[in-house]
Amino acid sequence: MNWDILLQTLLSGILIGMVYALVAVGLSIIYGVMEIVNFAHGEFLMFGMYSSFWLFTLFALDPLLTLPLSALFLFALGALVYRFTIKRIASAPMVSQIFATFGLMILFRGVAQFLWKPDFRTVENSLVSGNIVVSGLYFGIPHLVAAVGAVLATGGVWWFINRTRLGAALEATAQDKEAAQLMGIPSHWMFALAWGLGAACAGVAGVLLSTFFPIFPEVGATFSLIAFVVVALGGFGNVTGAFWAGIIVGVVEVLGGFLIGPEYKLAIVLTLFLLVIIVRPQGLMGRAE
Numbered sequence: 001m002n003w004d005i006l007l008q009t010l011l012s013g014i015l016i017g018m019v020y021a022l023v024a025v026g027l028s029i030i031y032g033v034m035e036i037v038n039f040a041h042g043e044f045l046m047f048g049m050y051s052s053f054w055l056f057t058l059f060a061l062d063p064l065l066t067l068p069l070s071a072l073f074l075f076a077l078g079a080l081v082y083r084f085t086i087k088r089i090a091s092a093p094m095v096s097q098i099f100a101t102f103g104l105m106i107l108f109r110g111v112a113q114f115l116w117k118p119d120f121r122t123v124e125n126s127l128v129s130g131n132i133v134v135s136g137l138y139f140g141i142p143h144l145v146a147a148v149g150a151v152l153a154t155g156g157v158w159w160f161i162n163r164t165r166l167g168a169a170l171e172a173t174a175q176d177k178e179a180a181q182l183m184g185i186p187s188h189w190m191f192a193l194a195w196g197l198g199a200a201c202a203g204v205a206g207v208l209l210s211t212f213f214p215i216f217p218e219v220g221a222t223f224s225l226i227a228f229v230v231v232a233l234g235g236f237g238n239v240t241g242a243f244w245a246g247i248i249v250g251v252v253e254v255l256g257g258f259l260i261g262p263e264y265k266l267a268i269v270l271t272l273f274l275l276v277i278i279v280r281p282q283g284l285m286g287r288a289e
Contacts, residue, residue, distance in 0.1 A: 004136060006258070007137065008137055008138065009258045010251060010254075010255065012143070012254050013247075013251035013253065013255055014147070014247055014250060014251060015139075015143045015144065016143070016147075017246050017248065017249060017251055018146075018147040018150040018246065018247060018250070019146050019147060019208060019209060019250075020223070020246040020249055021230065021243040021244075021245070022150040022153050022154050022201055022205045022208075022246070023205045023223050023226075023230075024230035024231050024234065024242040024245065024246050025154050025201050025239050025242045026044070026197065026201030026227075027198060027224075027227045027228070027242075028234070028236065028238060028239055029157070029194050029198045029201070029239065030194050030195060030198040031236050031237055032174045032236065032237025033170060033194035034090065034191055034194060036086065036090075036097050036101065037098060038101045038198065039098070039101040039104070039105045040081075040101050040105040041198065041202055041220070042105070042202070042221055042222075042224025042225075042227070043105055043108035043109060043112075043220045044074055044077065044078065044206070044220070045203065045206040045209070045219070045220045045223050045224070046108070046217065046218075046219050046220040047073075047074060047077065047206070048070050048074055048202060048204065048206025049206040049207065049213075049215045049219060051070040051074075051203070052066060052207040053122075053210055053215050055069070055070075056126070062127045063123060063207050063208075063210050064127055064128065064145070064149075065127075066207065067204060067207050067208075070203050071203055071207075073203065074199045074200045074202065075199060076196070077203075078196040078198055078199025078200065079192045079193075079196040081104065081199070082192045082194075082195035085100060085104065086100070086191070090191070109218060109220075116217070118216060118217055118218075120215070120216045121214070121215045123215075126142070126211050128145045129211075132144070140212060142211040142212035146211065150204075153205075154201075154243050157197065157201065157239060158239055158243075166193070169185045170193055172185055173185055173187055173190040202220075205223075206220075209223075226249060226253075228273070229249055229269055229272065229273040230245045230246045231283075232273055232277060233245035233248065233249065233283055234246070234283050235283030236282075238283065241283055241284060244284070245284060249272065252269065253266075253269050256269075
């Protein structure tokens with residue numbers, strides 16, 4: 001076995017795993033606060049990628065420069081989705097919530113196909129194009145920047161939740177909505193904040209991915225599926241767990257594709273998901289009920 005190639009593969013898994021972690025953090029925030037599974041989460045990532053592409057194509061603005069704008073756009077979209085859709089079914093049975101977010105997923109994909117056609121698009125010649133070599137290991141600059149950006153964004157979310165009063169209010173609402181309301185914390189505002197943050201996390205991940213990943217209406221499907229695996233592995237509602245689980249899933253996916261075959265990568269990830277559900281349903285860092 002060529003150990004240099006194995007090490008290169010391992011590092012690639014860590015880099016993409018950091019991006020997976022950011023996508024999963026957004027999904028975990030929404031579930032942790034409202035206990036609603038958002039099947040449309042991948043579509044927020046897709047809109048983030050398209051916002052990056054069109055700002056680059058129409059105005060020659062590099063994705064890294066438009067990252068704050070895309071984050072704000074996705075935050076607003078997430079808050080609006082809560083206001084006009086999720087708020088109406090927040091107290092409905094779980095099956096109604098599942099059908100609502102699944103319907104949103106289909107709607108968003110249909111809108112993307114109608115507006116931009118099912119063509120594959122790419123952002124070419126951005127500021128982060130090219131490769132670097134460190135100790136004989138090759139790093140794609142877009143992949144490296146995406147990983148660093150994902151870590152910074154995840155760290156920012158962690159800091160917001162654990163070090164600010166608004167984050168404490170969000171955490172309190174996640175722990176006990178009724179008790180938080182008695183303390184004067186408006187739950188509906190916290191729910192809107194959770195959806196905004198969740199969508200912004202996915203959108204930022206989409207912008208970071210747009211520098212090296214093809215953009216098309218169904219692009220969110222695979223990342224959404226992997227995000228569910230990451231959240232289940234790290235523990236539903238646990239931001240720290242989602243971060244470490246994202247890296248684990250990235251490494252397992254890439255190493256599994258290298259050792260067994262690239263066509264089996266997703267199957268290996270789903271097998272990991274089933275093992276976690278069977279052996280430790282609460283996830284690696286989740287609390288047992």
